[in-house]
Amino acid sequence: MGEPFTNLLTQGMVCKESYRCPTHGYRLPGEVDKSNRCRECQQPVEVGRTEKMSKSKRNVVDPDDLLSDYGADTIRLFSLFAAPPEKDLEWSDDGVQGAFRFLQRVWRLVEERAALIRSARGTAWPAGELPEEVRALRRATHQTIAKVTRDLEDSFHFNTALAALMELQNALLRFQERLPAVSAGDPRVLAFAEGVTALLTMLAPFAPHMAEELWEMLGYAVSVFREPWPTADPALTLEEDVEVVVQVNGKVRARLQVARGQAEEQLKALALREPRIRQWIEGRTVRKAIVIPDKLVNIVVAG
Structure with a gap:
């Protein structure tokens, strides 16, 4: 009798180093200072190896504190980006902060150009050959769509899919420097709007709350989760x-x-x-x- 699925994905564990005080035993990460001393008695603590989080070793993080400091999207994003799903995930406070900064950059990118992006909706691409910088951005957008789609559908490699989205966001940040004096019908605006909307659509499964807010900021009345998944144009993914x-x-x-x-x-x-x-x-x-x-x-x- 065949199995009712084609592939079994066994998730890895979330891991973190432990801290043991000679006097007070295992300590929570917040009970140890940056010099690895017990905050209560100031004795040096023994830093244990990285292993799966457990109450007995107290090598855990408080989800309520994380949600309060960074929000659910950041924690979700970091957890999916830090390692392939079948591997153990080593918890990193620096990694959480990095995910938070990435989402902040996406927010600023959309917020600062929201009006310009809205103005491009429904505008047709101009006839003739597009400028090289526009072709390059469209190529980056469609290459990202192709890669993220493959990573999600074929291998569940959420971490590499997110890495591709981060590269697209960096390309959009660099490109926006060319936008201040252009009009809505300019192909640079159309390429930028295409890249941003594709970025938000693909980011939505990873950071749903922020993606939904930014989608609404762009003037869409229907949820981003009802938006069709973007399709890569094979002709645009080719290097020139x-x-x-x-x-x-x-x-x-x-x-x-x-x-x-x-x-x-x-x-x-x-x-x-x-x-x-x-x-x-x-x-x-x-x-x-x-x-x-x-x-x-x-x-x-x-x-």
Whole structure:
């Protein structure tokens, strides 16, 4: 009889080091100062190995304090980001603060540009080729959509999905510096709005409360959780430049960064002009060149 599921995911444990005072026994993390001394008697404590949290070792954190200081979204985000779900999670106060700072940056990013993003809704992309900076941001957005979707659907790698969202947020932060003087119909605004809405939609499962608030700030009347999951456009995920391997008689002699879609004759000419290749063919007869577009040029020489 077959199992009613295709895969069993066994979650790891949440772990933290323990602290043991010679006088007072195991102490809570808050009962030990930064110099690893017992706050009650000032004696040095023994720092134990990192192991699963337990009441007996008192190597636990108070969820009420964490919720009060950082909010539920931060704790949820850190717990999913700190380790793959099948591995043990080592608790880190610095990691919690890092998750909190990330959410703060997302909040500021949306809050400062909310009006501009709202103005872009329903605006069509202009005809013709888009500026390179716009193409680059759209590529980052759609590459992130593709990666996050794979990580969630295929492997439950929440940590790498979140890492991709953090990279997209950084790309949007850098890009927004180009926005102050542009109008709603500018393709830079459209690309920025596309990236922000995709970011919030994908962040919602990890930080639902904040994502919902920011979604409402952007003027959407329907919950972000009713928004369709973004779909990556395969054409937009491709890098504009590709690495072409150049061989001489089957041995790799150079690697070239070239624009995608170069014709075979263009690739052959680029390879033959490359100084690292010329030294291997100088004084020899080029019999032929085998070209695989966007991938390989193999120059066959005799002599």
